[in-house]
Amino acid sequence: MTRKIVYAALLLAALLAPFVGYPVFLMKLLCFGLFACAFNLLIGYAGLLSFGHAAFFGGAGYVAGHALAVWGLPFEIGILLGVLAAALLGLVMGALAIRRQGIYFSMITLALAQMVYFAALRAPFTHGEDGLQGVPRGTLFGLLDLGNDLVLYYVVLAIAGAGLALIVRTVHSPFGQVLRAIKDNEPRTVSLGYDVDRHKLLAFVLSAALAGLAGALKTVVLGFETLTDVHWTMSGLVILMTLVGGMGTLAGPVLGAFIVVALENKLGDVGRFLAETTHVEWFASLGESVGIVTGLIFVACVLLFRRGIVGEWAARFDAHAYRRRADL
């Protein structure tokens, strides 16, 4: 019962948010929330730490942006092409990376994503360092004018919501159970007769496609795509979001994404405030020192706070969830 009330309140808050906050910023939050959830599907439920998710996020952003800006395709087709590109890339990268396990898996995804970064840096259609500019928003099914921030917000909310629903459904499906079994004990899952590699690959492709959906949406929302989104720091950022919110929890990555994105955007203000109150000049440059702050949060989370916000909350108030996650 309380659960239903919480969900209804969250839905209401999401529907009313653009009247309180700045719609473009809220859409950015939604995109990163979906991105983090897609990443969490791998680390939280299959135990695979991908260090290359920027390739899908940024890659899909470039494809969708190019389809809209240069080929003049409509919104739906552009997004779909972005998702397809990410899924295809996920299929290739996943098939290579699952040939090795554990820590090697992470290193391989990182190296392959770096290849995608160099491709984006050199390929003519990405415009290299300048980035892809002037991506039009167009209309949805030729009916709704997405140039209106409010209309676009509800479209993005609906798509991100559908993406989240798909993740929730996947996690609770028999397929999701097998993923969890792989995470807990891979050899035993093999001996139970499951094709572990196929499950891993499918999870990887699904995660890549959803990360691509998030990236494609973000490009349309902001109207441009740059190399930042394919750089390894973006892969690190999505790990941070998931870690802060709580790996292996459904709500955690969304919360973590909101916190990290908000922090990045507001860090300059925070720094100026600190500089004024404490009279320490250095704080004024905090806005340019995002790396130091994200690095500190990373270290603090890993050392003191491994369950993340939602995970800690569940451990404190939900004994059942605590037992399930006692391995942390």
Added chain:
Amino acid sequence: MDIFGIPLPALLSQVLLGLVNGAFYAMLSLGLAVIFGLLNVINFSHGALYMAGAFAAFIGVTRFGLDYWTMLVLAPLAVGLFGMLVERTMLRRLHDLDHLYGLLLTFGLTLLLEGAFRSVYGVSGQTLDVPEALAGATDLGFMILPNYRAWVVAASLAVCLATWFVIEKTPLGATLRAGTENPKLVEAFGVDVPRMVTLTYGFGVGLAGLAGVLAAPVINVTPLMGSNLIIVVFAVVVIGGMGSILGAIVTGLALGVIEGLTRVWYPEASEVVVFVVMVIVLLLRPAGLFGKETQ
């Protein structure tokens, strides 16, 4: 004399450049392998510590007026001490957890270190002069050999081989290898394993610091020089596997040369050739060239 339309001296100078890069790959992947063996941690901050070593040399020479040779000793020591501090205060707490947390912690440290150097030095590069004794070049007849580059290759090779010798052929190395196999049993024999772990980590990152000092006069010293390199070194580690010390050295050098040769024939691909080799190795020999498959 031409080989496939490329004049021999040009070819040889690219091979030498490749060897210089390969020497750095070898030193860094060697350190990674040694650390991984004993700590089961993939040290993401290896690249950042290589950068810290280069900056330490730069600061020592320009700010404190020390010479290159002093910094060649002091900088790796400083980096090693910093590493031991990190191991004692942070990495040790993660020892019983999933290996992923070690990777994540060191990734956070990388961001922290890069951010710190960036806030002081910005993103533009600093340069360090080549020490006087090694300035200039030697004419070998068939090519001009810049002395400093020859020194980098020779010094790194010597350090790598010495490390290999100590680990494979001495009693100290035997203890170390035993600690890798079964730390509990080694501890029962009266060896202070936690101290050994700390010293090993310090040594591994000290190697990264030394590579940084060696690199400082031949490349642009920037806060981001480490992370670009570490991703390539990860690919090198995937190719070679971390089971063999000699394997790490050979793979590092060979990939450096392959990269150099690619720069001659198809410069656009030189940035990604190591990754392409990694893909091929994964397809043909998933466990890596010298690897024994471990979890």
